Amino acid sequence: MKKVVLVILDGWGLAPAWGGNAIEMSETPLLDEIWRKYPHTALKAAEESVGLPRHENGNSEVGHLNIGSGQIVFQNLPGITTAINDGSFFSNEVLLGAFTQVKQNQSNLHLIGLVSDGGIHSHIDHLYALLEMAKKQQVQNAYIHMITDGRDTDPMKALSYLSELEDKIKEIGIGKVESVSGRYWAMDRDKHWDRIQKSYDILTQGIGPQSLSVQKAISENYRQNKTDEFILPTAINKPESPFVPIADNDSIIFFNFRAERTRELTESLVTHNFKGFDRKKKLQNIYFASFAYLDEYADGNLVKPVFHRHDINNPLAKVISDAGLKQLHIAETEKYAHVTFFFNGSREAPFPGEDRILVHSPKVATFDLKPEMAADDVADKVMGAIGKYDFIVCNFANADMVGHTGNIKAAIRACEKLDELIGKIVSRSIDKDVVLLITADHGNAEQMLNPNTGENYTEHTASPVPFMMISKDPNFQRPLRQAVGDQTLKLSDIAPTVLQIMDLQKPMEMTGESLIS
Template sequence: KAVEHVKKNASQLHLCGLLGNGGVHAHELHLEALLRLAHMHDVERVYIHAFTDGRDSSPTGGIEFMRQLQARASEIGGEHAAKVATVSGRYYAMDRDNRWDRTGMTYFAMTKGEGERASSAIEAIQQSYEKNVTDEFILPTVIVEDSHPVAVVKAGDALIHYNFRPDRARQLTKAFVMKELPPEAKGKFDRGPRIEDLKYVMMTEYEAGLDAEVAFRADEVEMPLARVISEAGLRQFHTAETEKYAHVTYFINGRRETPFPGEERLLVPSPKVPTYDLQPEMSAVGVTDTAVEHIRSGQYDLVIMNYANADMVGHTGVIEAAIKAVETVDTGVGRVVEATLAAGGGLLITADHGNAEQLIDYETGKPFTAHTTNPVPLYLVVPQLAHVKLRTDGILADVAPTVLQVMGIQQPKDMTGRSLIVG
């Protein structure tokens, strides 16, 4: 729709979002896909408003990410390659704490060409580094050619915000699409009238009710694992400490807060410490005790649990603490395996991302605190299935179908994953 709008109005297409390789709020491949989309439809005036990262990627990685972006844009667009129009640190462009003055600085750079100035996107970043300002905090900077902004967002244009995570995309989106800004903006951001006939597209639905198109709506999860177990007339128990409790309840149940019939839950409080390197054991012992007790009771057909340690302590980047965290989980898993096998059951042990396996940035030697993108292990511990083989190309969607096959329950059609068991 954005492309159609631009073609109809003979106007400009703007792309805004986070630049980097963190993959937490946005993904570089999504921006590349949008550039290819524009080129495919012969959109000649494409402009990028780049938000530099510095949190989910290196504090000074922005300049290299920008070089890569410009090279890719030239490769895709040729003589009509997309140009960078503004550069803003995420501190300003992605504020989520009602600091509307920050949002306003990015908005005015994008719409009025107001702010710091530079003759190129590389210069915008470089001049910030020279002032000891890293990517996250780069002041909204307007790129100029012949003393004029490369481009500003104006009436009749289209703007695609390619961040997929909602929380830090809402405020700037509201600045563009709301007729009247929220009360929190009063006295901090005097926007003036909303830009008319602006086709605004959110990558995902940042908030219900916004006057904007949504590129990819969240799928409704009709038959999560817990519902399948419940409708089979079986009982289940879910447990974790505070930091991961939502993961074993709300998230694994398809964004549903209410337990299904036959589903019981127990929250183990996480320790009250400023950072978890100070108590790397966290509440793993309590989670283990709770799980073992319910396994031994013989009342449950499925127990779902989560250990928070490797992730939460991994985020601190403190190696000694991370080692202790992993040792704690290792001991806990051992107890759970022993109790499960003694009860005649089986286990599937896996993770959804890495963290504690890399704690040093290989290039800088400094602490590495982000999630990794390494493959995670999966262990199927079922004595009766010791002879089977597992696929090595599995994804997270394959975990629930595997659990159902082990339990002898038919996989519902709604589940798109495939069991990892191949023979």
């Protein structure tokens, strides 16, 4: 049995060199040497290979779920879309309960969510289905609180989505966009409560910037060089149609289906003893339905899950734990949930023998201001742990988080910092006779420009990702499997590879295959 260190370079995709590929533009001599010298292959990290629809880019949550579970985990997006198409969506008891609440109380329905077709946190088609259902249920008022994207979509596409939404509202005959906010504010996940408060104050009282129309609000932000992600929370308020805030006895449906960026806004709206900031207005008797499944509200009292989570049995971390071995999961704030909750098959609590280290991300507005992020601290913790644990998984967030800013120069700095740190981890792993595996969860920094327009491209990609195996043991210097013909190598093949190295039995739930030939 060998000890294993698994390093996940978040957002590090494989693509040909060109002017938008920050990874290939970086000086990465150590990673280049590893690729030449040691066994390596490429893995699919998007679309059907990770349980997403065709043409859907990969993402961190999906990537870590697939890596840690050793199986293709089918995602919420296609599941919800299937429910809409087969009609079961429209008889969902939790959704029906939201409509019953507003009819019984003669109150209002509020639909909150990311309005885009990015497919990472939400999909605009799901909003349309909610409007159709509200119309069928004879709800009188449905107010939409539009969160703009600009991160999983083009940076300035909100007006296009708004136009499409308004056409749909006219077609269906119900709905009104009542507020707009960039996801930077409404979808924070790092306890920047000042950001959430701006959204909360708009939603509950209309306190903050005002505009006569959504178009004007977005256009004014564009004039101030704020792209969709950063649009200030704004109430749509005009004399003939005053802003309608969320009030007591209302129903809220939060139609984002990924949990980690719904938690904070949800907590501020429903929790009785909330401590994040001083709420000027506290809501009473709210019916809150969430497309995302949140473990902390599993009893269904404060938040009612519209869809239930698919349980993943025997993920990699559990197999290692059941063998009585020690493991460490480590990342900085931005990716901590990914190496713990998602990697462990959507399980919050650690398994026996599992230690966790959270390294705090720097408090900056955007990570191009500090492309190194907390990578040095993460690397130091990993270096100190190598040899002490049977298995270590760590995530370096830089290529993804800096890639999302669209700042190519900063992304190059981020990649070069990672190269420096990976070199140190390689040396320590070889010294301790530990097998080091280096991979990624999805692509990002390899495409930072739109090849058709030359504009910034801040989304994830569908690129394959690297997989490298470094060891001084000849048994782990054999070539790795390569994709041949119709054969696909994918992220779910990583866990079986780890188990083979550690000489542990692969459970029947793991459908992936070891990459060691």
